[in-house]
Amino acid sequence: MAALNRRRESQDDEDYWMKSTVNKNKSKFNIFDDDVTVETAEDLAKSKKLLSQFDEEDVDTVNWDDTPVSKSITSSAISGVTARVSFTPPSQEPSFPVVQYSKSQEKLQTLSSSTSAVSIEDAISGYKSTNSSSRNQEEEIQYLKRALRKAKELKFSPEETIKKMVLGEPYSLEIFRYKEEKLQLLDKAIQVHDGNAITAVVLFLKQTIKPSLFNLELQRRPVAVNHYLSYLRAHYDFKELGDVLGMLNRTEEAAILKYKQAVGTSDVRGKMAALKGCLKAHFLPDPDLTHEANLVEQHASLLERQWPIEDADSKAEAQGSPVFKQHPRKVSILNMPLITTLYYCCFYHGRDAENLLTSPVAIKKQHQLSDKQYIWTALSARSRLRHWTGIEELLTAKGWFGSTKNVSVIGFDKVCEILHKTSAPEEILSKYLRMIDGSEKRFNLARKYKCHEVVVETLVSLRDRAELQAYASKLPPGSQGVKMAQDALRSSTIKWKT
Template identity: 85%
Template sequence: MSSLRRESQDEEEYWMKSRVNKSKFNLFDDNVTVENAEELAKSKKLLTQFEDDDVDTVNWDDTPVSSETESSANSGVTGRVSFTPSSLESVTPTVQYSKSQEKLHSLTSPSSARSLEDEIPSYISTSSGSKNLEEEILYLRRALKKARELKFSPEDTIRKMILGEPYSLEVFRSKEEKLQLLDKAIQVHDGNAITAVILFLRQTIKPSLFNLELQRRPVAINHYLSYLRTHYDFKELGDVLGMLNRTEEAAILKYKQAISAPDVRGKMNALRGCLKAHFIHEPDLAHEANLVEQHAALLERQWPIEDTDSKSEAQGNPLFKQFPRKVSILNMPLITTLYYCCFYHGRDAENLLTSPFAIKKQHQLSDKQYVWTALSARSRLKQWTGIEELLTAKGWFGSTKKVSVIGFDKVCEILHRTSAPEEILSKYLRMIDGSERRLNIARKYKCHEVVVETLVYLRDRQELQVYASKLPPGSLGLRNAQDALRSSTIKWKT
């Protein structure tokens, strides 16, 4: 018993004589904290230097801990008091601090008045990281500063967009804020701002919601369609027009896409597909459907004609030698195709693709269109007999008469343009109705015989004398004028 009492007294005396100040730190106090340990560690100079990442472990008497003890200490929680598994006399509490823990404590300590922005330079200077990390932190710091200076209301953002100042749309996160931004852009009537906000909405909200909200705003729809047309986004443009039930615009868009195909065969197929998908089933587009049908049919006619004529020209056809083809007939307009067929295939039967009359019939050309075109082709070929056949119509009881649906003045204009002989031109000048009109056209084309005949018919002696004085000597017109002036059977106007 006496020995036990002695040991107890010795232990009490040992702890009473310890250099540990129990007022500041008590190992057996349940309220011990990291802050107490830190304060004690600082007083003993046990913390590592700020620049060193290694962990230093010391005893309470400032002596280093052996590797074995350090290993056992590291198995505990860093930053807390640890004990060796020996008896109470050999208890050696240690404190461990790493570099990152010390920095974290300094940044989060309530007593520290420095902000995150203030700590960034010090972190950069003490960090062993690369230059890229340093530049990234500096960039983020500048971006943070600029972001704090910006105002994020829809009104201020639209104002900055109009004035060309820096702005950001990414700060608007909710659907309501984005729609408010779009409504504000529409309200100020700025097309660039409207388009920019629409594209932002397209990227950040679901397509179904985007389409729904866009349909509720006709102004936004028009700007969006204009943007798609300008940037040739025809697929999206067609989808939007179909969604809006603007079938006519969608059909015309598809037609334009079809005719832009570089290959003729591909263009024919595209036109047929476009006709079937967008025109035939729309009653309001019946007229347009007929035009698309004629366009496709014209290409289907031009393709074999071009193929046949190119081979005939290569084989040395005399007509192609005399009048060489300047361009291909493919993709040419209807009237040009008719003129081509009238010029090179004017006598072909109606059952042939090259027949001008078959073209007139299939494409529903008027008589004026057909006569004008055929007359121009035959006049250039100097086919005067063909012109007469074209202008001859059957009358009653098998009789024939000269008829021109375009007017004989137009016939004379075409003949004069193709340098027709004077007797051919005079023949059709005499068929012009109206003496004054005939006289003016005959003077224009210098058909002296017709001018003299018309002046005699009008019994205008004075005008005939003036006109005869201008005629060249020995000309047929001058002789006719002199004979008329000497005639005693003509009753002139007084």
């Protein structure tokens, strides 16, 4: 009986709500129909009873983001979108119009390729605060918020996002807000071996997580480190590059980077200061860079020597010094290599005392040049100056009991090569050709340099009569070489080879 009574009461309530309200108002509309159109809603709103109801009741109208708006905006907004309007019965709480937004689906591309440190929510809030007076701008803000909400609801996985990055499709990194998701994104980029994707994700991580955490996670992924370092080099961000190399304990690369930066300084004084600072900060503290530290120190010392030499010689040249008139300088000595500096000083200051900056001997000792380097450079300079006495001094050494002898650490064949390149006279060239050990080598070089007397002497020492006759037939008649060859051929003391 109780169940029957409840069914009757429910049927009575249903009959009550589905009957006379509409008939009393003599209206053709059913206010509980869910398919009321916009036109139907407007006609319904024009009825006097409903208008009075809206006037009497305190209606709270909300915007798309649940913020209250004015009635004028609400009424105009209703006319621009498809609406569904429903009212509660008079016996229940006061009715409120409910508008459901059904605009065409927004595209996710509005959020594509966003790697900015500022989130979209921050940009929207800042934009709203400065342009709240404009209705169009307010609508655009709401559109962006809905688009962001829709993008978050899609919940793109790291795999899908990396795939879009590789294929060149629109993507968004802004939707990944948690550290675990961002690290998964980086790991997936490394798995597909796409350098652009790896670099983009690394930059996104740098902008959105703490530096300490970024450095820690980067060290765990060598592939990401290499791509990030390549990016920094390509964009000439040497400060960040040096910091990352130091953080990774790659001290040698960091030191070489700082050295390159110091060498790139155009001003000589600034370069000297930069080299000294680089030496002190990066090379000297590292025991593994002892050899490199010595080279950097020598570079700085060379610049300290070149600066006053260039200053003094430029003034002497301007004042008309004879040596600079006879052999004008072609370029400045500043920033020249060590061997070029030695050649310059041998050429213009070959006789200077060892206590002067211009002394070639002082340069040799300070920069630890070998005897071969020094002799070759000094010989080239003196040969160009045609200073034959100076060449003899270079190639003379003291022997036992005060005697002297000719010695060449580079070999007399190299001496003759240098003399030939500088067009030395035949008698000077022949003098040092005779000092070459080995008859065959001496014969070949003498014939190459056309020192006929040395050729004839060598053939006589080899007792090669046939070769001597053939060679003499090619010489100019009446030359000294021909006379020497004829005298040797007529000599009865020479035992020729059969």
